[in-house]
Amino acid sequence: MALQYGGVQRDFKERFSDNYNRWLDNRFEKDDEEVDKSKHLSPGILEKETTAEQDRLETDSSLPDDTIFGFENEIKSMKNFLLDRKVYKEFKTLVIVGEYGVGKTALCKKIFNDDDVKSVYAPRIWVSMHSQETQAREEDKKISVLKRILKDLGVENEMLKTIREETEQEVATKKEKGETDTETVTDKEISALLYALRLNLRFKKYLIVFDDVREEDDWNEILEDDEKKLKEDERCGKYLSDGFPKGSGGRVIYTTRDVKLAKKLVAEEHEIHRLWPLTDLKSVWDIYEAALKENKQKEPPRNDTKCIDELMNKSRGLPLAIKLMATLLPVFLNDEKVAEDGSANGGTDNLHASEEDRRTTPLQTRED
Numbered sequence: 001m002a003l004q005y006g007g008v009q010r011d012f013k014e015r016f017s018d019n020y021n022r023w024l025d026n027r028f029e030k031d032d033e034e035v036d037k038s039k040h041l042s043p044g045i046l047e048k049e050t051t052a053e054q055d056r057l058e059t060d061s062s063l064p065d066d067t068i069f070g071f072e073n074e075i076k077s078m079k080n081f082l083l084d085r086k087v088y089k090e091f092k093t094l095v096i097v098g099e100y101g102v103g104k105t106a107l108c109k110k111i112f113n114d115d116d117v118k119s120v121y122a123p124r125i126w127v128s129m130h131s132q133e134t135q136a137r138e139e140d141k142k143i144s145v146l147k148r149i150l151k152d153l154g155v156e157n158e159m160l161k162t163i164r165e166e167t168e169q170e171v172a173t174k175k176e177k178g179e180t181d182t183e184t185v186t187d188k189e190i191s192a193l194l195y196a197l198r199l200n201l202r203f204k205k206y207l208i209v210f211d212d213v214r215e216e217d218d219w220n221e222i223l224e225d226d227e228k229k230l231k232e233d234e235r236c237g238k239y240l241s242d243g244f245p246k247g248s249g250g251r252v253i254y255t256t257r258d259v260k261l262a263k264k265l266v267a268e269e270h271e272i273h274r275l276w277p278l279t280d281l282k283s284v285w286d287i288y289e290a291a292l293k294e295n296k297q298k299e300p301p302r303n304d305t306k307c308i309d310e311l312m313n314k315s316r317g318l319p320l321a322i323k324l325m326a327t328l329l330p331v332f333l334n335d336e337k338v339a340e341d342g343s344a345n346g347g348t349d350n351l352h353a354s355e356e357d358r359r360t361t362p363l364q365t366r367e368d
Contacts, residue, residue, distance in 0.1 A: 059211050061126035063113050064106040066323070067290060070283030071107055074275065078111045082207070082251055083120060091246035093223055095254045095262040098275035101320030104255040107275065108209050121207035121251070125152045129212050129219065140186050141217055146193040146243070149208070153200040163192045187238055194243035205249045213256045213265070220264040223252055277317030281308050287319055291326030 068075070081094055096104050111117060112124060127145060134144040147160055167188040174181050183191075213219055223241045244250060254265050262272050278284050285308055315321035 056130045056212065056214075058130050058132055059105055059126075059128040061109060061112050061124075061209070064109050066106075066287075066294070068103070068106055068110055069286040069290075070278045070280050070319075071103060071275075074107060074273075075110060077273070078107070079114065079116065082111065082117050087249075089247065089249045091223075091244065091250050093252045093254070093266050093271055095256060095265050095272045096275055097256055097259055097262045097272060099277075099318070100257055101318040102275050102277055103319045104275055105211055106319070108211065108253060108255055112207070112209055117207070121205055123153060123204065124207045125149055125209070127208060127210045129210055129214065129217050140190070142190055142219065142240075143186065143193065145210075145217075145219065146190065146197060150193065150196055150200065153197075155196065155200065159196075160193075163196065164189055167192060191238055194238075194240070197243035198245055201243075201250065202245045203248050204245075207251045207253070208244075209253045209255075211255050213254050213258075213261065215258060215261055220261055222265065222267050278319065279317055281312060284308070284312055284315065284317060284322060287322045288326050291323045295326055 078094075081092070096108065098104050112126060118124065127149060129145070131144060131148065133148070134141060137144070150160065151157075167185050170188060171181065171183075171185050210219065219240070221240045223244050244252065254262070256262055256265075263269075266272060278287075288311055311322065311325065315325055
């Protein structure tokens, strides 16, 4: 038996080695046969140009294209945060934390464009922390963000160029005089931009949303109420909090996936709002059904218990995952009885197979 076992083991290793070497030789070759996407993707998705999903996208303040299901309580809570008359003139911050695809950006867009919120806050500024403009210029991220906010406030490019030129001239002059200065041109430019931001936001009830903040953005300072940081001369310090006036009821909202980073952005734990995946089966199905209609799927699967449970298990209640599942053609349990050797046996002869047999039938992709 030992010899037989050893023989089987050696045979397996040889076959495994052959297959692995074959894979190594062919791993860079492209498959000549193109995949027929019509067998897998819904009609609406096939009409659009699909690209590989990116880890980070630039967002804007436009209303979400889809109806938001299942986050009614979160919407009410955020509106209370923004419209609470008891703290009308106090400066407040809030961080919305949640994993990728849970709906942080969509929720903020909904609140950002709410009529009640719009009637109270002016200006309202949306800042996508990922920006194609920043990547193209390859400039300091803090400087880029501050410039974008100032542009939204009406500051022209010429003024921003002047700020840069003056800081460069100041550093050059000190260098010529032999004076030592620990601040770089970047430090001085950030200081000047923060001062400009403070002047433009002063006495205004502003709302600023920073979407998708990450550790590498170096945007992790608590915007605490500390007026002592403001210097007496015509510049602010290097602290971000110096750019946000505190006496007129301004609000700053962050979204991030990083719980540890969230704690660096606020002074108190209660200023962190955790957005969890959906647990409401009806909301999950509503998102899926709406996405199917958008993707022009003619015959959605029945919304029975098994189908909804499978949808919940595979999507984990993440709205984005639910929508992505809706881009695929629905699958259904084939009524064919599986033979003992694993091959399908028969066609319409087994329509009345037992429930136990149906559970052992493999999933097949639906073809219209």
